[in-house]
Amino acid sequence: xxxxxxxxxxxxxxxxxxxxxxxxxxxxxxxxxxxxxxxxxxxxxxxxxxxxxxxxxxxxxxxxxxxxxxxxxxxxxxxxxxxxxxxxxxxxxxxxxxxxxxxxxxxxxxxxxxxxxxxxxxxxxxxxxxxxxxxxxxxxxxxxxxxxxxxxxxxxxxxxxxxxxxxxxxxxxxxxxxxxxxxxxxxxxxxxxxxxxxxxxxxxxxxxxxxxxxxxxxxxxxxxxxxxxxxxxxxxxxxxxxxxxxxxxxxxxxxxxxxxxxxxxxxxxxxxxxxxxxxxxxxxxxxxxxxxxxxxxxxxxxxxxxxxxxxxxxxxxxxxxxxxxxxxxxxxxxxxxxxxxxxxxxxxxxxxxxxxxxxxxxxxxxxxxxxxxxxxxxxxxxxxxxxxxxxxxxxxxxxxxxxxxxxxxxxxxxxxxxxxxxxxxxxxxxxxxxxxxxxxxxxxxxxxxxxxxxxxxxxxxxxxxxxxxxxxxxxxxxxxxxxxxxxxxxxxxxxxxxxxxx
Numbered sequence: 001x002x003x004x005x006x007x008x009x010x011x012x013x014x015x016x017x018x019x020x021x022x023x024x025x026x027x028x029x030x031x032x033x034x035x036x037x038x039x040x041x042x043x044x045x046x047x048x049x050x051x052x053x054x055x056x057x058x059x060x061x062x063x064x065x066x067x068x069x070x071x072x073x074x075x076x077x078x079x080x081x082x083x084x085x086x087x088x089x090x091x092x093x094x095x096x097x098x099x100x101x102x103x104x105x106x107x108x109x110x111x112x113x114x115x116x117x118x119x120x121x122x123x124x125x126x127x128x129x130x131x132x133x134x135x136x137x138x139x140x141x142x143x144x145x146x147x148x149x150x151x152x153x154x155x156x157x158x159x160x161x162x163x164x165x166x167x168x169x170x171x172x173x174x175x176x177x178x179x180x181x182x183x184x185x186x187x188x189x190x191x192x193x194x195x196x197x198x199x200x201x202x203x204x205x206x207x208x209x210x211x212x213x214x215x216x217x218x219x220x221x222x223x224x225x226x227x228x229x230x231x232x233x234x235x236x237x238x239x240x241x242x243x244x245x246x247x248x249x250x251x252x253x254x255x256x257x258x259x260x261x262x263x264x265x266x267x268x269x270x271x272x273x274x275x276x277x278x279x280x281x282x283x284x285x286x287x288x289x290x291x292x293x294x295x296x297x298x299x300x301x302x303x304x305x306x307x308x309x310x311x312x313x314x315x316x317x318x319x320x321x322x323x324x325x326x327x328x329x330x331x332x333x334x335x336x337x338x339x340x341x342x343x344x345x346x347x348x349x350x351x352x353x354x355x356x357x358x359x360x361x362x363x364x365x366x367x368x369x370x371x372x373x374x375x376x377x378x379x380x381x382x383x384x385x386x387x388x389x390x391x392x393x394x395x396x397x398x399x400x401x402x403x404x405x406x407x408x409x410x411x412x413x414x415x416x417x418x419x420x421x422x423x424x425x426x427x428x429x430x431x432x433x434x435x436x437x438x439x440x441x442x443x444x445x446x447x448x449x450x451x452x453x454x455x456x457x458x459x460x461x462x463x464x465x466x467x468x469x470x471x472x473x474x475x476x477x478x479x480x481x482x483x484x485x486x487x488x489x490x491x492x493x494x495x496x497x498x499x500x501x502x
Contacts, residue, residue, distance in 0.1 A: 038198070040337050041474055042345045044330055044378075044393040045188060045215055046323070048371070049172065050354030053364055054400035054416035054457065056082055057124070058138055059103055060434050061117040068437035068446070072455060073405045080360055080405040085119055096361035097122075100313060104128050106138075109428040118434060123313045123369040126376035127419065131428055135379060135388075136421040137500040140432035141450070142466050143399065143415035143459025144174045147490035151449045151458055160490075166412040168355070171398040175463060176215035178487060187467055188346040189218035190484050195475040200341025201281055206348075207333060209326040213348040224282075226333065228302060228325040229289065231282045285339040286332055293384035294331040302328065310373040313365050323351045323374035331381045334391065344474065354397060360409035371395075375421055388423035392473060392501065394466075395419045403437065403446065403455020415457030418466070420500050424473065431500045432461040464488040465496055473501040 059069065059082065066084070073081035078095050082103050089101030103119035106128060112118065118138075120128055130136035144162040153159040162180075164170040169181040177183035192205040199205050206216035207224040216224075290299050299305035303320045308328060310321035326349040337345070351370060356363050375393065382388040400416030415435075421427070435457055438448030446455045464487040471481050478496075482489050488496055 038343070040343055040387070040390050041195075042330075042334060042347065042391045043188065043191065043470055043474055044327075044347045044349065044391060046371070046374070046393060046395045047172075047175075047213070047215070047348065047350040048354045048367075048395060048397040049350055049352040050356070051168070051171075051398040051401055051412060052354045052367075052395075052416055053356060053360065053410050054141075054413075055403055055410075056080065056360075056364060057121055057368065058106075058140065058417040058434075059119045059121075060436065061085065061103075061105070061119055062114075062436070065435075065437040068439050068448075069403075071439065072403050072437075072446075075405065076407055078361055078408075080408075080410060082121065089122075096314065096365065100365060106131060108430050109134070112430065112434060116434060118430065121365070121368050123365050124372045126372040130375065130379060130421060134427035135423065135425065136375070136419055136427045137425050138430045139418045139420055139461065139466060139498065139500060140430055140434050141415040141457050141460045142418055142432065142463060143457070143461070144171055145459045145462040146464070146487040147462070148492075148495070149458065151452065154452055154458060165414065166399070168398050168412075173214060175396050175398065176213060178463070178485065183214055184217055185219065186213065186215035186217045187471075187484065188213075188215040188348065191471050191474050191476060192216070192344055192346045193218050194480060194484070196342075196344040198343030199345075204282060204333075204340055204342060205344060206346050207330075208348040209329050210350070213350075216346060216348050226282070226329055228322070228329050230286055230329065230332070231279045281340060282333070282336070285336040287335050289332075292332070292335055294328045294335075294381045307377060310370050313369045314362060321370050321373050321377075323349065323370050324377045326350075327374055327378040328381070331378070331385065334382075334387060335385060356401070356409045357406065357411060358408045363409075375419065379421060383423070390424075392420065392422040392424060392470060394421070394470060400457050403451060403457075404440075404444075411454065413454070413456035414452070415459035420470075424501060426500050426502070429500070431498050435460070461498070462487065462491055462495075465491060465498055468496055469498040469501055472497065 055069070060066070070081050073079060079097065082097050083101060085102045085105050087102030090098045093099045100122040103122055104124060105117065105119050127136060131138070144165070146160045146162070149159045149161065162171070162174050164180065173179055173181045173183045177186045189206045196202060196205045204224050207226055208216050209226055210228055212225055289295055296305050296307045302308050302325045308321055308324040309318040310324065311318050330347045330349065351367065353363065353367055378393060379388065382391050395418045397416055400413040401410035402413045435450035436448055438446045438451060441447045444453045450458055450460070452458050464485045468481045468485055468488050
């Protein structure tokens with residue numbers, strides 16, 4: 001415990017940590033700073049709300065899997081199935097995926113077992129280039145799974161599986177907190193609280209862009225929020241309210257004052273004071289919108305900045321990419337790290353619309369184009385800032401989707417593929433096990449040990465292993481990760497650490 005932390009302050013802090021085992025474990029860990037948390041590091045979670053269709057994001061190309069894929073997704077006038085590698089784009093075709101052309105072959109540095117090959121959706125050209133430059137890795141078939149589970153276990157009803165497996169709210173909560181809907185403790189916030197001993201301002205250690213997120217929340221650590229253009233101000237857009245600085249200061253004083261002895265009133269007042277204080281600190285330190293490599297020269301707004309515009313893969317029109325806008329805000333906060341005295345930070349950005357039950361060919365292509373553009377923009381920006389080795393960006397989503405098409409889209413699934421990007425990432429590789437698809441055998445079942453009902457992927461890599469690999473790079477020890485991620489202990493030691501980060 002810090003010598004400057006009074007007994008009264010310690011008791012107050014301890015009271016905040018009674019909400020969960022994760023929080024209790026975190027309190028015990030925070031009393032000593034680890035040597036591995038020197039320097040600056042940041043984790044950036046890119047959450048794809050709605051459930052990304054992994055089967056059309058990263059695709060196995062072996063003959064058996066491709067035949068099963070085309071059979072399950074190739075029906076209708078505008079099929080969900082993508083075109084085979086090398087298929088030329090047909091701009092005038094009625095089918096969206098025919099207009100896009102064939103999938104993009106991806107060649108990992110280490111050959112896949114059995115000589116298998118894989119590919120990416122046709123709009124993921126920037127992701128392919130990042131992969132080839134060894135700045136991005138693919139982590140295959142990750143899912144909400146608390147312990148290893150085979151298809152035989154699934155069929156027999158053995159083993160543990162998450163509650164309400166195909167529910168958006170519950171699976172979003174699991175991915176962010178390892179709990180069901182209503183969970184309030186996120187593993188991103190827990191990582192920041194544990195590894196952030198060198199942070200001068202804890203309130204700026206875990207930041208959500210354009211809204212709050214469970215992932216950045218943990219008891220005792222005040223999470224922060226910013227908009228895509230910068231800090232959110234209370235009581236006016238500038239330094240005045242109704243044209244008066246004094247009026248704004250009076251409003252802030254009222255909002256942060258506790259009048260009674262109620263616990264909730266006290267918490268609200270304290271939260272307001274922290275929010276106002278964090279906003280003031282961030283506003284003073286944050287570089288301008290056009291002050292660095294995150295912006296085009298002369299750009300006055302995000303919407304007018306060519307760097308933040310993504311080309312629609314179907315119309316060819318360029319438009320503002322909201323994901324790139326959020327990542328620009330993250331880059332600006334990272335640029336202020338020294339002025340703010342920050343050693344560890346986590347950020348949460350997101351893109352919605354991935355629940356593609358209908359019109360999937362068009363919707364999925366546009367969303368993946370935004371993701372690809374956003375990742376490319378962020379990688380270039382961080383490299384130009386000289387911090388790309390210190391920032392790791394990764395994707396997350398509710399779940400994957402069904403292998404079979406519903407005629408116009410896909411339904412809720414389970415396992416999914418994810419991207420991890422950064423200068424410290426051992427890129428150009430696939431980590432985990434690339435699933436093999438099998439033919440339909442009736443009753444919604446498929447002849448593959450990697451697929452369950454409607455062909456959904458049975459995860460081969462648990463979320464705990466994915467999170468632990470990120471946490472270890474961030475500066476947490478194995479014992480700390482086991483305490484913060486209880487499900488990690490259910491996996492063999494060899495499965496707890498993936499190799500995409502050192």
